[in-house]
Each structure stands twice: as C-alpha cells, then as structure tokens.
Amino acid sequence: MNALYLLDSYMQSFEATVVSASGNRITLDRTAFYPRSGGQPDDLGSLFRGDEEFKVEQVEAEGEIIHVLDRDGLVPGEAVSGKIDWERRYRFMRCHSACHVLSAVIFQETGAKITGNQIDAARSRVDFSLESFDKARMSEYVEKANCIVREDRPVTTRILPRSEALEIPDLVRLAMDVPDREEIRVVEIEGVDRQACGGTHVERTGEIGKIKMLKAENKGKSNRRVYFTLED
Numbered sequence: 168m169n170a171l172y173l174l175d176s177y178m179q180s181f182e183a184t185v186v187s188a189s190g191n192r193i194t195l196d197r198t199a200f201y202p203r204s205g206g207q208p209d210d211l212g213s214l215f216r217g218d219e220e221f222k223v224e225q226v227e228a229e230g231e232i233i234h235v236l237d238r239d240g241l242v243p244g245e246a247v248s249g250k251i252d253w254e255r256r257y258r259f260m261r262c263h264s265a266c267h268v269l270s271a272v273i274f275q276e277t278g279a280k281i282t283g284n285q286i287d288a289a290r291s292r293v294d295f296s297l298e299s300f301d302k303a304r305m306s307e308y309v310e311k312a313n314c315i316v317r318e319d320r321p322v323t324t325r326i327l328p329r330s331e332a333l334e335i336p337d338l339v340r341l342a343m344d345v346p347d348r349e350e351i352r353v354v355e356i357e358g359v360d361r362q363a364c365g366g367t368h369v370e371r372t373g374e375i376g377k378i379k380m381l382k383a384e385n386k387g388k389s390n391r392r393v394y395f396t397l398e399d
C-alpha cells in the first residue's frame with residue numbers, strides 16, 4: 168500500500184523514493200500526502216532532498232498520487248523525505264470525522280440519504296436529500312452530534328473485501344458511491360456509523376472539539392445543506 172495515510176492518518180513525515188518526475192509533477196513509491204478527493208482537500212507541505220526543500224503545492228489523485236511541486240528538479244530514484252502541513256491536515260481530519268457524525272445523526276433522525284460533503288478549514292458542509300425539512304430541528308441534530316463527540320467514541324478504519332463490506336447495512340444505506348474496487352475501506356465510529364470512505368479521520372470523536380452550525384439551506388426541491396465549523 169503506497170498511500171500511507173490510509174493506514175495511519177497521524178503520520179506527519181515519511182521517507183520515500185521518487186518513482187517518476189514529469190517537470191514538477193512527482194510520484195513516490197509511498198506517500199503520506201492526501202490527494203484532493205472525497206470532499207476532503209489535499210495536503211500541503213514539503214519534500215526534502217537533503218536540506219533542499221521543494222514545496223508541495225497541490226496533490227492530485229489520477230490513478231496515482233501526484234505531488235505538484237513549486238519547481239522542477241527531482242529525478243526518479245532519488246531519496247526524499249516528506250513532511251505534511253500538520254495543522255492544516257489535522258483540522259481536515261477533525262472536520263471529516265465531524266461530517267460522518269453529523270451525517271449519521273441526520274440519517275437516524277430523518278432517514279435522509281446523504282448526497283455529499285465538502286470539508287474546508289473555515290466551514291464544512293453536509294448535503295442530504297429530504298422532501299420536507301424543518302430547519303429549526305437542525306440545531307437539535309447538531310446537539311445530538313455534539314453528544315456523540317463528547318462521548319469520545321473510538322473511530323477505526325478497516326479494509327474489507329467488497330462482498331463483505333456490502334453486507335454492512337449502514338454502509339449501503341448511507342453510501343454516496345461505494346467505490347468500484349475489490350477492497351473497500353470502512354470507517355467506523357463505534358456504535359454510531361460505518362461508511363465507505365478513503366479520508367483521514369481522528370482516532371476518537373472527542374478530538375473533533377465542538378460542532379457549531381453556521382446555517383441550514385434548502386437547495387432546490389429536496390436538496391438540503393447544512394454548514395458547520397469547529398470550535399476547539
């Protein structure tokens with residue numbers, strides 16, 4: 168597995184070898200850099216060749232994980248060390264886990280299908296599909312989500328064969344798209360929720376902090392959207 172973040176979300180630095188270099192677009196034999204995908208922004212940070220620093224300005228998932236650097240210069244076969252901007256990433260981890268908690272509560276309370284989420288440092292959002300929606304009740308759902316946060320529940324990830332993953336009822340009900348792969352990564356918040364997800368998460372819900380609702384919106388006939396931010 169060359170995507171180290173799938174196994175260890177807390178890995179901040181790592182050693183790797185350059186596999187390919189097309190100008191400033193680099194692939195590595197292993198990386199802890201998360202590429203923009205699944206509603207979670209990409210990591211920023213640096214690659215070092217000795218003391219020489221190359222800034223990682225963008226990370227893309229195009230079959231492979233491509234690190235877009237601030238300049239050319241790295242060559243296949245070279246050893247590098249990578250360091251991710253941890254403050255940025257850790258906030259995204261907290262936001263991503265918060266999205267799962269909030270999605271689970273919305274689903275439990277309303278039966279709504281979760282249709283998307285977008286994580287950002289300043290504000291994140293969860294989209295869901297529901298015909299009739301009482302905005303006032305949304306703050307109750309956020310309060311329920313905060314109870315789960317305070318319970319400090321464990322968050323674990325497992326990689327399961329597709330057939331086994333699809334037998335998990337929650338996963339089928341909540342999944343936006345179960346990826347078309349032989350192995351499915353399942354993120355579980357103990358006693359709350361299991362979802363197919365390739366994102367990075369905190370180890371316990373207590374790390375999320377406090378979910379603060381910013382606004383709830385109607386986006387067309389049955390599309391609903393709630394924006395939130397996190398307080399420490």
Ligand SMILES: [Zn+2]
Binds near residue numbers: 263
């Ligand atoms: Zn997710």
